[in-house]
Amino acid sequence: xxxxxxxxxxxxxxxxxxxxxxxxxxxxxxxxxxxxxxxxxxxxxxxxxxxxxxxxxxxxxxxxxxxxxxxxxxxxxxxxxxxx
Amino acid sequence: xxxxxxxxxxxxxxxxxxxxxxxxxxxxxxxxxxxxxxxxxxxxxxxxxxxxxxxxxxxxxxxxxxxxxxxxxxxxxxxxxxxxxxxxxxxxxxxxxxxxxxxxxxxxxxxxxxxxxxxxxxxxxxxxxxxxxxxxxxxxxxxxxxxxxxxxxxxxxxxxxxxxxxxxxxxxxxxxxxxxxxxxxxxxxxxxxxxxxxxxxxxxxxxxxxxxxxxxxxxxxxxxxxxxxxxxxxxxxxxxxxxxxxxxxxxxxxxxxxxxxxxxxxxxxx
Numbered sequence: 001x002x003x004x005x006x007x008x009x010x011x012x013x014x015x016x017x018x019x020x021x022x023x024x025x026x027x028x029x030x031x032x033x034x035x036x037x038x039x040x041x042x043x044x045x046x047x048x049x050x051x052x053x054x055x056x057x058x059x060x061x062x063x064x065x066x067x068x069x070x071x072x073x074x075x076x077x078x079x080x081x082x083x084x
Numbered sequence: 085x086x087x088x089x090x091x092x093x094x095x096x097x098x099x100x101x102x103x104x105x106x107x108x109x110x111x112x113x114x115x116x117x118x119x120x121x122x123x124x125x126x127x128x129x130x131x132x133x134x135x136x137x138x139x140x141x142x143x144x145x146x147x148x149x150x151x152x153x154x155x156x157x158x159x160x161x162x163x164x165x166x167x168x169x170x171x172x173x174x175x176x177x178x179x180x181x182x183x184x185x186x187x188x189x190x191x192x193x194x195x196x197x198x199x200x201x202x203x204x205x206x207x208x209x210x211x212x213x214x215x216x217x218x219x220x221x222x223x224x225x226x227x228x229x230x231x232x233x234x235x236x237x238x239x240x241x242x243x244x245x246x247x248x249x250x251x252x253x254x255x256x257x258x259x260x261x262x263x264x265x266x267x268x269x270x271x272x273x274x275x276x277x278x279x280x281x282x283x284x285x286x287x288x289x290x291x292x293x294x295x296x297x298x299x300x301x302x303x304x305x306x307x308x309x310x311x312x313x314x315x316x317x318x319x320x321x322x323x324x325x326x327x328x329x330x331x332x333x334x335x336x337x338x339x340x341x342x343x344x345x346x347x348x349x350x351x352x353x354x
Contacts, residue, residue, distance in 0.1 A: 082119065
């Protein structure tokens with residue numbers, strides 16, 4: 001998908017959603033979904049190591065792989081937002 | 085979640101939200117795993133999964149990742165990962181357990197007995213949300229001397245297949261192991277066969293259903309009502325022995341599946 005077209009689709013639908021959803025139809029919504037994940041990448045390969053990280057959790061406690069993992073591993077889920 | 089924990093796997097989520105948003109979400113939905121706050125999306129960037137399609141000046145979408153998940157070993161090695169082209173569709177924890185740890189299904193299983201074999205069709209769970217994907221296992225134990233067919237196969241024989249149908253069914257796939265090739269002396273033909281034991285695994289995607297009645301989403305999916313549903317699994321096969329060959333046959337079974345009530349929108353952080 002052309003980056004300019006992609007940007008226009010994303011901005012157009014996001015603006016309409018912000019205004020209550022009027023003017024969005026099924027076809028434009030599907031284009032919006034396509035535009036978001038067009039050419040998506042998936043990060044470290046199977047067999048590779050993930051980058052080291054330290055992040056606060058929802059209680060403000062600093063967490064890293066070493067204090068998150070179970071005895072056999074960790075399922076680490078990346079998601080967009082808990083707010084929308 | 086419990087299935088993951090029983091296998092020694094913990095879970096955590098990463099989003100760009102601040103701690104207050106995560107605290108409110110975690111409390112409202114009684115989340116049982118740490119929700120990590122990657123404000124500024126630096127960890128998302130370090131993983132190489134920042135969604136670069138989002139325009140830089142977008143007020144709230146800027147900073148989101150491509151949606152996906154990793155199963156990592158305690159030393160950080162990636163064991164498995166799943167990235168999906170659309171955030172509405174997500175795998176269930178039960179499918180990840182099934183895919184990576186094989187046995188231990190049986191939550192939602194039905195068996196079939198014929199003169200030639202005993203089969204079990206199992207789904208990784210008996211409940212899910214619309215848009216989720218379940219794991220599927222098909223186990224067939226042949227009676228002594230019997231076999232069924234696999235692919236490739238001349239068109240006048242039937243290879244074994246399992247297909248799901250019903251209102252809930254979205255995408256599906258089954259992966260069968262490589263069959264053996266066997267010379268049939270009576271027929272003077274070499275055919276692809278499964279003898280003794282066959283285990284095939286796959287996925288069953290449940291159709292997505294708009295969580296909120298936005299008018300522009302209505303044509304995308306017939307709304308799936310929460311509550312008890314059924315999926316139909318049809319096993320098609322042809323069973324033969326050294327001395328007898330049965331005609332192609334099919335057996336349909338019902339598996340119960342409860343569709344969970346949709347979740348309300350997240351609370352505003354205070």
